[in-house]
Amino acid sequence: MNIIMKTVSRNYNVGLSPIRNIHITKVQYLYSQSALGVDSYLNTRKKIKEQFAQFSENFKTKMNDFVQNPNHMIFTEDLKNMVHMAEPSDLNVMLEMIKKFNTQKTEFRFGSFVFGPVVMRMFYFLDAPLEAIKSFEDPANDGFYDQLITYQILLDLLYNHAMYEEMYKIFAKIQERQVNMTKYPKYPVVLVLAACYKQNSVQSYEYAKKLWNEMMQVGSIPLRRACTLMAALALKNNEPHVALECVALQTPHYLTIRNIKVMALSKIERIDDALPILRGVLDVDSPKMEKHTFFEETISIVKEAVNKSNNKDYAKEFTDVEKALRDRGLVDSQTLDKLVTSEIILSPKVKNPVRGMPRMPFGQRQKTRNMS
Template identity: 30%
Template sequence: MSHIIRTVTSCTILAINRTSSRTLRTVLPVHVRTIFSSSAIGLDNFKLAREQYVSHHSPSIDGFKKRFLDSVNKPDAQIFTEDLRNMIMSADSDEEIDAVIQALRKYNSNKLKFTEYHFGSPIMRLLYIRNKPDLAMKLFMDESLKNIFNDSGSALILLNKLVEDKRYDDAIKIFEYGMQRGFSTTSGRAYPTDAVILVVEALYRQNTKQSLAKAKELVTKIIERDADINPRTAAMIALLAIQQNESSFAMEIIGALRSPNLTTIQNIR
């Protein structure tokens, strides 16, 4: 979590769980580290790789792009993995990005593939740097492309963009869609930890009774499948609960943690 940046400073927290026998503490301020840096979600390396690719292939790149666009428009033309990868690394205009998406659909429908390259995260990074979150959402929720965008990396990149743009309802919508469809994770967890952090951050920033109710609903489902939650996730839910005058729930969720070592959690207690 060393790559998580930005802090949200909460208002003064007064009288946590007044009915409890715990020692009451006033914490000023409590910090919650939020939003993943561009480095953490691979944007910096992606931008650098694109710059290097364009620089290295500058003499022939225009010709390659023309051939690529022509092949996309031919119904019987086959899309090769390397060509699609190279177009992702060089696409710059709306027309070229549209061609990437068309090629992706053709590529995905091709039964004969010689490699298993995962295009989900690279395409999400391309749409991130080109500021196309609506298109990214459309692709993520396209059932015909579910095997491309069901990985945790694609969800993380898209959620980070939506939270960064303060599109909290959309971030919640995307995560719930992912929950219903299922995430592909390398950790074995049903719900990727980093994506959970971001959707809870969206709820925390909404800071309403409704967002707290949704947070309770989500955390119940997460615990049912994954047995525990991340301390940072718990900290944001606890702070949200406190701001909505439900300090008893804040203490309940903190008490359920297996390893409550986060400084924020110690402060809340």
């Protein structure tokens, strides 16, 4: 609810109408609004709404007439303004405007404005997953939404609504289109694996494993969050050996990787390999004084494995390491589940751009680092 109220408050603060459907259930966002470009959409929306403050209704009425009249065209500026002014009651008109804009003759269209991401941010802001799917799947809109960031925004919107089956169907269409010559786009893959993790059914786990195996066979390198989601899902399904393979190329420097490795090794009774990882953080000398911690649940899993082994040497070493970890405050109550589904914030790397220099398109300037 804190996330929801923060979003609603921010929308009111910028002079906008609140999102159409406020979820009263606990909604978990995967990508932050800034990562999806929604914040920049809101800024532009605010400016255009102020610009059209006195005659927005007249403009909307005119656009409705243009949609109905085959003799009128929808120009780039018309669609751009409407996308930033639309309210929930305008969604049907928007669907028709998008279709007409994409299918009308283009010999007079000299601009190269890419609408897919902006329109999808509008659907995201208006909390309209069904309309977003309808527009995305409409054959009349062929090519309109073929941008990787657009796929990411759509899948994230569906994830927010726990529309996991719809996510799998959309991802299949994304793979067929192979934008930028990729069948496994990194951020959409993260979202689909997050859906599998949340759904956690026999079918979703098999789907995730099939997808993962296909990626490995073609040499596709997944993001770290994709690795941790797949590994955590494998642990949920009592396949620690799969979890280990998913994080095999990752280093224990990262919190999620470190805990997953120890959990998985303990579950396959490789205690002699798990204990050195536990002990290893005691020797970390970080200049930033960062604590390399373990989850309480990780310690419990190791303890259970040690007790089950009936090995006195393991028991003594574990007791000593656990005491040292707790004495140094290196055991916390955070859980793997909470961490792998935590919000992802992607920060663009900007190196002192020249003053007055136009900003690059979102897809080009989002050279990001996964913060999971």
